[in-house]
Amino acid sequence: MKTFNLLMIGLGLMTVLSCANCNDKQESGENAVIENIMARRSIRKYKSEPVDRETMNKILECGINAPNGQNKQSWEVRVVDNPALLAEMKEAMAAAHPDRDPEMVKGCFRDAPTMVFIARDLSYDFSAYDCGLLSQNIMLSAWSLGVGSVCLGSPVRFLSGNDVCKPYIDRLGFSEGYEFCLCIGLGYADETPSAKPRDFGKVRFVD
């Protein structure tokens, strides 16, 4: 009985302390979601180890919980964390674009050790937005878990529409009627870039 009473007092104390903590946070204006949004940066230098798959699964689960038109989930997502396959894809992109600086082309993955390839459902006119929102959820949840990321459009240009890279697009195995449209590179950051400026002048209230 004595042990039970002590336990109840302890639990009560913990509740009071944790609530006090919540109030402190509210009063000081801290908000974890806003802080995470404002602190995220595109990362273009990574440590070599890929993001572990348990963490990636959590991040991808956040991705597919993004708002999306009519809940059609008009995306398909493929993840590559095999360094040999990523290296082959970079070589193929460089070979497919002999007119471009090969190092620049190979650098389009920004050396992220985990690459997410996203395709959109061509039969749905809002699928590009769905894919964008999915991507944002991936990047923000990644950041909250200490994983850096960068949204990448250029690999779509280098990988699509040429015979050299086609085997790699085929290997991603997107369904018929889906078009590869966006990449996200992920990994542990090896740089701390500062915030890029934003123009709030593009935003206004209209009365």
Ligand SMILES: Cc1cc2nc3c(=O)[nH]c(=O)nc-3n(C[C@H](O)[C@H](O)[C@H](O)COP(=O)(O)O)c2cc1C
């Ligand atoms: C649709 C899209 C395509 C992008 N493509 C590339 C890209 O090919 N290479 C790259 O380094 N960054 C790319 N970015 C990242 C942007 O350059 C970056 O988000 C922007 O400069 C703002 O910086 P921040 O993300 O650090 O706030 C892309 C971002 C978006 C949304």
